[in-house]
Amino acid sequence: MSKPKSMHEFDDPTKGGPLFSVRFLIALLLIAAGIAYVVIWTLYVRDLYTFERTVPAPRGGAPDPLVPGTAKLDDWNWLIGFGVLFLGLAISAHPATPLGRGRGVVVGMLGCFLIGLLWICTFYVFSDKIASDPNGFWLLGSLGQLNLLVGIGFMAVGFTFATRWE
Numbered sequence: 001m002s003k004p005k006s007m008h009e010f011d012d013p014t015k016g017g018p019l020f021s022v023r024f025l026i027a028l029l030l031i032a033a034g035i036a037y038v039v040i041w042t043l044y045v046r047d048l049y050t051f052e053r054t055v056p057a058p059r060g061g062a063p064d065p066l067v068p069g070t071a072k073l074d075d076w077n078w079l080i081g082f083g084v085l086f087l088g089l090a091i092s093a094h095p096a097t098p099l100g101r102g103r104g105v106v107v108g109m110l111g112c113f114l115i116g117l118l119w120i121c122t123f124y125v126f127s128d129k130i131a132s133d134p135n136g137f138w139l140l141g142s143l144g145q146l147n148l149l150v151g152i153g154f155m156a157v158g159f160t161f162a163t164r165w166e
Helices: 022-053 076-091 103-125 127-132 138-162
Strands: none
Touching (some): 022 138, 076 138, 103 127
């Protein structure tokens, strides 16, 4: 007769599985790629705002995006960047990753909930200043009303962690 498995098998870090699995490395790469895409697109949008407000227009025309073809996608670039970021976070909620088992689930869940809540609250507190000078606030000003979707997206990823909580 075999020994019954403990209900709290993953609470012990020595029995919980490897620290770095393929799934965890993919999740980290997706998170890093999403952040990099958002940063690159934000820098382009800020350069574009500066170009449009400069009179007379500087020589050379409008700035070129670092990633060719992204200017045609316009606001869809936010969806691509934050979507890849959220996908990476959701993949990290799997039990094969450190955030998907034991205390990592609670850390991931509460972290995503708090980041989403702080994102939305920060946007509401500074919304008057953002509306008057979108260049004054780095990412919040460039996103505008899409800040609400980003905050809700973080909270939605928090719910993916919540489904793993035992």
